[in-house]
Amino acid sequence: MQLCELSGYENLTLALFPFRWYETGRWIIRALKYVQPGDVTWMPHYIEANGHAKAQTFPTYEEARAFSTQFNAQIADRATSLNLDDVLRASLTLKAEKEIIVQERLADEECMMLKEALRRNAPLARPQQADLILPPDLENLSGALFEQLQEAPYLQIAFFPRYRIALSRSGEHDWSHRLNPTKKCAMYCSREKIARGFGLSGTAHWGKTKVDIRSQLLPRANKLLQLASVQKLLIEAKARGQRVVVVAGFVFWYEESGTPGWTVKTVSGDSASKNGETLWHEGTIISKNHGRIVVLPYIKENGQKVHGHTKNSSHEKKAFPRHPDEYVEVPFEVLRGDLMIELFGGLPYE
Numbered sequence: 001m002q003l004c005e006l007s008g009y010e011n012l013t014l015a016l017f018p019f020r021w022y023e024t025g026r027w028i029i030r031a032l033k034y035v036q037p038g039d040v041t042w043m044p045h046y047i048e049a050n051g052h053a054k055a056q057t058f059p060t061y062e063e064a065r066a067f068s069t070q071f072n073a074q075i076a077d078r079a080t081s082l083n084l085d086d087v088l089r090a091s092l093t094l095k096a097e098k099e100i101i102v103q104e105r106l107a108d109e110e111c112m113m114l115k116e117a118l119r120r121n122a123p124l125a126r127p128q129q130a131d132l133i134l135p136p137d138l139e140n141l142s143g144a145l146f147e148q149l150q151e152a153p154y155l156q157i158a159f160f161p162r163y164r165i166a167l168s169r170s171g172e173h174d175w176s177h178r179l180n181p182t183k184k185c186a187m188y189c190s191r192e193k194i195a196r197g198f199g200l201s202g203t204a205h206w207g208k209t210k211v212d213i214r215s216q217l218l219p220r221a222n223k224l225l226q227l228a229s230v231q232k233l234l235i236e237a238k239a240r241g242q243r244v245v246v247v248a249g250f251v252f253w254y255e256e257s258g259t260p261g262w263t264v265k266t267v268s269g270d271s272a273s274k275n276g277e278t279l280w281h282e283g284t285i286i287s288k289n290h291g292r293i294v295v296l297p298y299i300k301e302n303g304q305k306v307h308g309h310t311k312n313s314s315h316e317k318k319a320f321p322r323h324p325d326e327y328v329e330v331p332f333e334v335l336r337g338d339l340m341i342e343l344f345g346g347l348p349y350e
Contacts, residue, residue, distance in 0.1 A: 018064030108337025117197025159189035244332035291319035
């Protein structure tokens with residue numbers, strides 16, 4: 001099929017971003033396209049190859065991210081080609097840029113979680129290839145399974161894109177049970193590399209799993225405050241008037257009441273909104289309690305701007321309230337999400 005025959009081809013592409021193509025183990029580029037009336041939506045992205053349309057993919061996230069980042073530098077310029085008034089064009093540009101920020105935060109956070117899952121399980125013993133038990137007709141997968149277990153020896157399920165086969169583990173080395181190799185199964189096996197590294201399951205609710213992982217990572221994130229590089233970063237932020245610095249799923253929070261100083265909190269819920277809400281960078285956080293979770297300011301689809309706040313999770317005790325005279329309205333800034341990966345890597349591992 002040719003490019004011009006594809007659904008959505010006529011819609012202007014404002015931005016690109018890589019998403020996991022679970023069935024192949026590669027990263028596939030998707031296009032954020034303009035749709036009437038003044039909205040955007042994700043659609044498949046294709047390139048021409050020998051006169052036919054072909055999905056654009058990359059073997060690694062780093063390559064795909066570099067490609068999309070270069071393309072996304074021109075979002076505002078592409079929006080000017082549309083026959084829109086200045087207000088709608090500015091709104092569309094903001095919406096597209098915020099959607100890319102959401103996807104970057106999600107991807108960076110999961111990269112951070114994967115690296116930490118592998119790091120904290122580095123001391124685990126790896127099996128010998130000869131010890132692995134597979135179905136008699138799948139002995140040829142022994143090498144591929146061995147490679148996966150060398151990286152992540154804690155896996156309980158594994159997917160093999162080249163063969164479109166999935167296996168589950170029972171006992172120490174028995175991988176003789178087959179799974180139905182669906183798209184969802186491939187997704188679960190990919191998430192398993194993160195979740196199982198924290199003692200969780202890749203098949204569980206992903207949003208709840210990541211909330212649990214953030215909670216587990218909080219003590220380690222607190223140790224970042226001891227690093228000279230992080231102290232310098234926070235001193236500079238405070239000098240700019242920022243008392244809240246957001247990096248991936250964590251928040252560095254400067255508390256002036258009680259004993260003044262920086263603490264670490266977590267961002268509420270998932271990094272992306274399910275209701276079309278986008279982060280409002282110009283907003284502030286109004287804290288009426290000492291909750292350990294921060295809900296960032298956001299803009300609803302109808303344009304309503306909502307300030308951020310602090311809270312505890314639903315299964316915890318209610319956050320200790322501040323006196324009304326001590327309510328604080330704090331500005332914040334968001335740093336690039338991959339910075340947290342670098343910071344975690346700078347910590348001496350326990």
